Amino acid sequence: MPSLHLPSRFSSPSFPLINLTTTKRPISTTAITMSLSSSPSQSVSNNPNEPKDTENLIAQVLKYHNQTKHFFTNYARGPRGLDWANQPNPFRRYVSSPLLPLLHFPVENNQDSTSVSAPLYHSLFKSLPSPKPISKSSVSQLFYDSLALSAWKTTGFSTWSLRANPSSGNLHPTEAYIISPAIDSVCDSAFVAHYAPKEHSLELRAKIPDTFLPSFFPSNAFLIGVSSIFWREAWKYGERAFRYCNHDVGHAIAAISLAAAELGWDVKLLDGLGFKELEGLMGLGIYQGFRIPDKPIKGKFPEIEFEHPDCVLVVFPNGVNDFNVNYKELSSAIMEFGNLEWVGNPNSLSKEHACWDVIYVTAEAVKKPLKIDDKFLVDKFQNSGVCSEGSYTGLSAREIIRKRRSAVHMDGVTKIERDTFYQIMLHCLPSGCGSGEKQKRQLALPFRALSWDAEVHAVLFVHRVVGLSKGLYFLVRNEDHLEELKKVTRAEFKWEKPEGCPADLPLYELARGDCQQIAKQLSCHQDIASDGCFSLGMVAHFEPTLHSKGAWMYPRLFWETGVLGQVLYLEAHAVGISATGIGCFFDDPVHEILGLRGSNFQSLYHFTVGGPVLDKRIMSLPAYPGPSTDA
Known part of the structure; x- marks a missing residue:
């Protein structure tokens, strides 16, 4: 039975095999000293539909992606400190535009007997009203x-x-x-x-x-x-x-x-x-x-x-x-x-x-030209799989959506049942379940909004799931990539379906072992990655996708991770726990854990799901206080 092993520098007794750069040395944040000069050197093109050198555009995307990776020895470049005096206003307004007020709604279904009840959250994944x-x-x-x-x-x-x-x-x-x-x-x-x-x-x-x-x-x-x-x-x-x-x-x-x-x-x-x-x-x-x-x-x-x-x-x-x-x-x-x-x-x-000039140069490179030959396809709604519908708390979609919060800390204690974990994973599948086809096309809610086949997978660090062994797992969201993933990851990985896994859930156990310490260290030493029920990294089919479609797919790969992240947020709250997106992680060490080389697959976003720790010093006030609301 393969088990995960890390070098002793990761301070985990159950892991010795993957030789990563030490994290014991102090991390220096390489911040840039910015010039006060504002003399420009490049103009933004006014005609992105002009033919451009595709390979040069992809090269710029790869340059940006590699330049903005975090490493154990240094972080990507950022400000030396926060300039609070110039913190951007989070609200855009158009001065002198007529303001057209919209209506407000009760969050709880029973708050106003005259209101039409919002549908239950989990019902939306089966069919739409x-x-x-x-x-x-x-x-x-x-x-x-x-x-x-x-x-x-x-x-x-x-x-x-x-x-x-x-x-x-x-x-x-x-x-x-x-x-x-x-x-x-x-x-x-x-x-x-x-x-x-x-x-x-x-x-x-x-x-x-x-x-x-x-x-x-x-x-x-x-x-x-x-x-x-x-x-x-x-x-x-x-x-x-x-x-x-x-x-x-x-x-x-x-x-x-x-x-x-x-x-x-x-x-x-x-x-x-x-x-x-x-x-x-x-x-x-x-x-x-x-x-x-x-x-x-x-x-x-x-x-x-x-x-x-x-x-x-x-x-x-x-x-x-x-x-x-x-x-x-x-x-x-x-x-x-x-x-x-x-x-x-x-x-x-x-x-x-x-x-930060590289942001705007890259934004230029990924502008998509008009594609008059693109086919606009609306596929029939495909329902998501059901494994443990009883795991959901019975709240409406509005209650889940509007009460969702990003956990700042996880309690390190909360556990979830295996079937609850499988149910969350079923709602993370792009193609839904029951059609008999493999996962690939984005047909289920909310992935069906996207216009390309799934390109993002999830490597999971399972910590506290009752009935499921601790260890490393992989959710394959496009099964066309399965054989390639088996070839490019570590030879000792099992790639076996875990016990009790639904037949139409392409979830695979890679290796067993306590991975709390490595999950924490890979996610910029943040405890939230180890103190939840599970955490994960979203791994995209990266450079081949850029070459087959264009540099404009670069932001879309991140969009797909955001859609998946939103599902994880709502699923966590729907089963009574919480979640947090993690943008700070050490890119290449994540790849090395999996045995990945080159840029065919890249980790783009991390997430953690678990029991939140509430900060009682922070008071909550209504979003839109009105005459009947005592803030």
Whole structure:
């Protein structure tokens, strides 16, 4: 029976075999000394649809990825300390844009007997309810259960907000827009609006032709645009911020998908659109003229607060699977948005800034061009597997979504049953269960929003699962990769299904042993990685995916990890425990534990799931105090 072994420097008596660099020496954070010069050297291209050297773009992505890895001996480059005086405002507002208030909803189903009960969380993975029409109420609910504030926290002299969608460092670089037909009591014509979470309101940016959406999409369909403000993350995390922004895009995609599912709506990426189309749809052409410096610099340059358009999602009634999208004609129609009257100017977020040039060079490299030949496919909804439905606490989707919190500490004691663990893993599968096909296509909630086959797997460190041996496991989310994974990982790994594992769950035991210490050390020495029930690293099929599809897949790999992370967050809360995303981990040591060489597979995101430790010094306040709320 193979067992995991680590060198004695990892202080784990049950592990001696994998020779990793020592962690005993002090870690020096190699922070950059930034020049106060602001002389630019590169211009942002205004035409990302121009042919570019694909290999050069991929080379830039690989350069960024390798440059921003954390190592035992040093971390990726970031600020030497936090510049609190210039902490970015977490709330974007468009000054002078009309503010359109949205409706609020009770969190508990029994709080208001006149309210329509939200569906149970776990029921959404089996089937979606009948679709609701577009209305002020349904659109309000979509945002309320996906991107709205979920609470305020306060301790001492500090007060901060939490949101339904999680974010690295609670910095929230993600912004959202709605492109919608006319809605009674909201706007009398089709429109584009920015979502303002602090006010739970829409900021009207422009009115658009009423014929736009019906020309390309089915009845009762609308669009949600997602963008990122890199500066918000870079303020704290430096060069690694681009990774974290794209994690957050994935979390937002999943949050929108699940909130839409409550309303009987399906969600799909319009991934044939290019950068310029996304920019036009969201009215982000106002951010022109940002020039990339040739080195990290500090200074006053408000243009760094621009929004990078990431993606657009089409939201439509579930069961409508027979429509296609003509990307060529859609692109032409979007180009006319430049002639609209756009209202409002973005607010300033900081007085001074620090620009990490490699973020913006890489963002240029991953801009996707318009793909007019892309096929827009809506597959039939595939339900997820059921192993232990009794593990769920019976809460509604809204209760789970809005009460979700990121655990700061795990108690090191809480255990879960094996069938509960298997149930969580079943909801992490992209293809669902019951079809008889292997895992590959993204057909189940919320992965079905994505437009590519699954490229992300999970290596699991199991600590406290009753009935399951402690050790290293692997969840294969695209079974086309299984044989390659067996060849490129350590020869001594077992690759055997664990006891009691459902037949349609491609989970494999690699090796047994107590892996708490190594999980902690791999995740930047954080106790949360060892004190939960299990932790994991999300390992993506990396360089081959970039070469087969393009550099633009780089952020999408992180989106997929964010979608998976959002499922883990909600699953943890649905079974009565908690979870936390971990962006800080030592990249190559994770690969060495698995025996991986080169860049065919790379770890992109870590997670931990377990019993949370609550900090009683922190007081919770309502997200939106009203007349009936005693804050």
